Amino acid sequence: MKRERRSKKPAPAPVAPVEEQDVDGQEATGWTASTAGLSGLARLARAGAWLLVTSGPLLGLLALMTTAAPAEPRKSSTVATAASGTAPAGFAELYVAAYLEAGQGTESTLAPYYASPVTLTNAPGARTATRTVAVASNELSSGYWAVTVAAQVTSHHAGRPDTTAVQYFRVGVQAVGPYWAGGAGAKADGMVGYAASSLPAQVAAPEMVAVGDLAYGTSRGNALADPVVDTASSFLTAYLTGTGDLDRYSSPGTRLRSVSPAPYTAVKVTDSYDNSANGGIQTVPSDGTARRLLVNVAATDAGGQTYPLTYALDLRSRGGRWEVWALTEAPALKSGSSPTAVPRPTNSGPAARSAAPSTPAR
Template sequence: MRWPRRQREAANKKYIEADAWCEEVEKPQESLVDEPDETGWKTSSAQLAGLSRLVCVGVWALVASGPVLGMLAFVSSSGPAQGVTKPVAIATPASPVGPAGFAELFVAAYLQAGQGTERNLAPYYAGSVALAVKSGTRTATQSTVIASREVQPGYWSVTVAADVTAHDYKSKSQHLGVQYFRVGIKATGPAGAGGIEQGAAAGYAATSLPAQVAAPTAIKPGGLAYETDRGSSSADPSVETARGFLAAYLTGTTELDRYTSPGTRFQPINPAPYAALKVTGVQDDSSGSGQRKVLADGTLLHQLVQVDATDQAGSPVSLSYALTLKSRAGRWEVASLDDAPVIRASSPPSAAPHTTTPNPDAATASDSPSPSNS
């Protein structure tokens, strides 16, 4: 390490000054020869010479220690400041997407497999398998994951709902309905793949064959907030607005802007899936069953509209739409196409509805044990 020019020059100056000082103090002092001083002590020239040499050694020690002390000061100043808290890395939560998708594929393969086709399960389960059912007697026409839970780091319990159809030897089919299967999935790789090993390749393996479990507990949602039945009367201004808006939205025959609040933009379905529309019932959250008049500007009205939409082939399709209407200048306008019908709650109907997803793990805990790590 090279010292900066200024520091080198300062150090050389100290050496020169120290050397000159030592030469000066080492010269003989003729006036101080075994003469008593005022205190009565005698001082010899030998004693003074020894003292001067001791002082000189001390000066040289201070000069020599200068660079060392400077280096220590530099190192201590470049170190981390005391009391500064280092940032703590936040652990990324493991994602259930990979284990859930793998479990869904495994359940579909398991339902189709049977005697003689056990090898089709090898990509999912490495254990020894001997199936009693005949191959192809069951199929999952549809399947989806309804619950996934990390029971241990990198180890998941996944519940799959499958719409199962049975086939007999005469090629007759019988719809068995939706059945639920739980399976344990071991995941490797980073947290994004559901594992705990950063930098490792993602991989999955089932720890056992699926276990069929009971359906999740059905819940009854709170009553809907639409307590007034408006029927399909065209005399009600709010019903007329709903009819015109949904006809434009589903058939594309008119512009949506004529039925919507200023600044509100809706994207119609394109291409239009239906050729005609008929309103079969309207419910709203107003009070009173008589014909509803348009109230003061800014008043909100929540509607649930039932329609029969006729497709291009002439077949009717029944649909339901939740709308929020807003009054302005003596007319009703559509302010929003709601994500879900409003249910009664302690909060006003304009608040966003709260939904609860049933947990099949809790519902079926007594029906079958969770798979264990093998």
């Protein structure tokens, strides 16, 4: 049996690998190049997917926190404005003065203040208000005020001397207009106006009180040999008469101006008190020592009339002398002191005038 011979086919020649080409930034062509580009995109897509998967819980947590956190309220730029009681108080003063002087036949003088009809039986001019002052003003509701007016009333009696007393009246005043006019706010038409809600009501006077103890327990007298009294006398003379240099008796940096035009021609210390421990020591202490001084003076004007005045001064020592550091607004009170009620006089004569005690309470 004859064996067939199979011819051996020659092995295929090896194929040379195709190289990627990138000429001047142009994308290489061919399968190999396309496969490489696609495989890079696939890797990028897989990386993005994993990033999305891993960051999912974190994004969810952030969304939850953002939703749960309360939104911070917006701060309003509107500032509440308190209404001024100045104009309603002035209106009430005029109204009370007109009411006190009105009488039968002159009721029309009240119309600018109170629009309702009024019938009076008293004689007009039987009493007059020589002075009216608003002493209290309370806004009961927006634009509606209760004003208390003190009036110095002179009553005229046939065949008898006139009598004068301070009386108090309360008035309800409604204000229309912006806040500065006492109203509830600006109106579109810009209207500003006032009206009384009723006739005045006469009310009791406020309590009379005695001032608490003052913080000046040591008497200094009026001797100019005492350096602190001499400084006060020189300072007040320059302050009230315009003679002398005010800065000479003032501490450096203190800004004070003399009264102008000068109302007096001479000033004399009548008494003084301070807060030192010993009234007999007259030497000036070391620099920087503070002293409070209450000074009573007699001031004489160009016509020869003399008037009492009281000044509260703060002094500092410097260079062996006293200097005025401040002219205080009111005498200093002793720490913890408070006013006390005193009985009101019952006489019907001229209104009693309150006067400060000539000597401070110790």
